[in-house]
Amino acid sequence: MEGGVDHVEVEQANHLVGVDVPSNLIVQHAGLEWAYASPCTHGGCSTVTLHNGWRFATDAEWANHPGPAPFQNKCASSYFDSRWHHCDYGDFNNGHVTSHPSQLEPGRSTCCSETLLVRANATDTDGDGTPDDDDACPLDPSKAADAGQCGCGNAETDTDGDSIADCVDACPADPANDADSDGLCAGDDNCPVDANADQADFDGDAAGDVCDADDDNDGVDDVDDNCHFVVNSDQANNDGDAEGDLCDDDDDNDGVDDVDDNCQFVANTDQANNDGDADGDLCDPDDDNDGVDDVDDNCQFVANTDQANFDGDDLGDACDPDDDNDDVEDGDDVCGNTDIPEVSVPSVELGTNRWALVDGDNTFDTTAPRGRGNSKRGYTTTDTGGCSCEQIIAAQGLGNGHTKYGCSNSAMDTWIASLP
Secondary structure (H helix, E strand, C coil): CECCECCEECCCCCCCCCCCCCHHHCEEECCEEEEEEEEECCCHHHHCCCCCCCECCCHHHHCCCCCCHHHCCCECHHHCCCCCCEECHHHHHCCCEECCHHHCCCCCCCCCEEEEEEEECCCCCCCCCCCHHHCCCCCCCCCCCCCCCCCCCCCCCCCCCCCCCCCCCCCCCCCCCCCCCCCCCHHHCCCCCCCCCCCCCCCCCCCCHHHCCCCCCCCCCCCCCCCCCCCCCCCCCCCCCCCCCCCCCCCCCCCCCCCCCCCCCCCCCCCCCCCCCCCCHHHCCCCCCCCCCCCCCCCCCCCCCCCCCCCCCCCCCCCCCCCCCCCCCCCCCCCCCCCCCCCCCCCCCCCECEEECCCCCCECECECCCCCCCCCCCCECCCCCCCCHHHHHHHHCCCHHHHHHCEEHHHHHHHHHHCC
């Protein structure tokens, strides 16, 4: 006892120096850990062994030491001083306390100042082995050195293994992180390495148009496809240009768009359409719509279902300008449907200076007078207004002799003179 104040002996082992102080003997104060280290005399504190971060307090720290009350029954002298195994609480209670030999009170050369040591607060709230003061996340056992990319309390999950945590990864499932920079992560991008923010996909498959080798999925690669976005496996191309028929606005290249063209696959700039149906003449199998296909129709552009053709030429009567082929057009023909050669004249024989269409041409035939050579007269159907002898006979009411031997010179001249 010194000055009537008892000291308190604490039973402690003699070999604890260097062992860290147990937490039940540590006082937390002002952000520091404090330990009651030794009762020491002047110079005696030099035997205190500092370890595990324990040190003497600075003047500023000492000015704010916790005082004696918190240290009751918290003697830690055996952990720092092999000579002492007790603490004099009486001295501490009387204010005889220091944290460094140089701070011992003047005149107390033989005793009795108590020594306190300090160290950084070593509280480890989250139990991760890093004191709270040094722990970037004192409540997160998974983080100590820093808060990571996601901050304290948040897992640093990296689903795609790209070293960017999901919490800050724009593409948490895409290790390439939008390789084509089109604003879409690989899992959502139908062309992961070809920029296509619009994600256009004509054929609706898994590949967008900019990276799909066959955009219309018709089995023809785009580089060879004459209709890139229209299915056309046959590659039909009527006009042989760069565009197939299914995507070519003008399949016959006639300057008329298909939507307006009455012959989509046959060039017909004039759009001629005789019968006014949906098909122009050049592609209409029946241009006059008379039920007879053009290939069989003797009047391609004039309806004539009966195909009547008096003279038996290539043109039916409805479109033949000279139905009887007498070299006089129908509009000027006085006698229509003239039989050449004639049917009933001459009924006996062709007489001298008598005239009839005998040999099938349009020149009247005759028998020249004997010994006189051929007659200098001559008649054609053009002269007679397209009429044969038998038609002249009927028109003029001539006698039976004309029928038997042909029309006489006078009969012919009178007929011709009567023509308009």
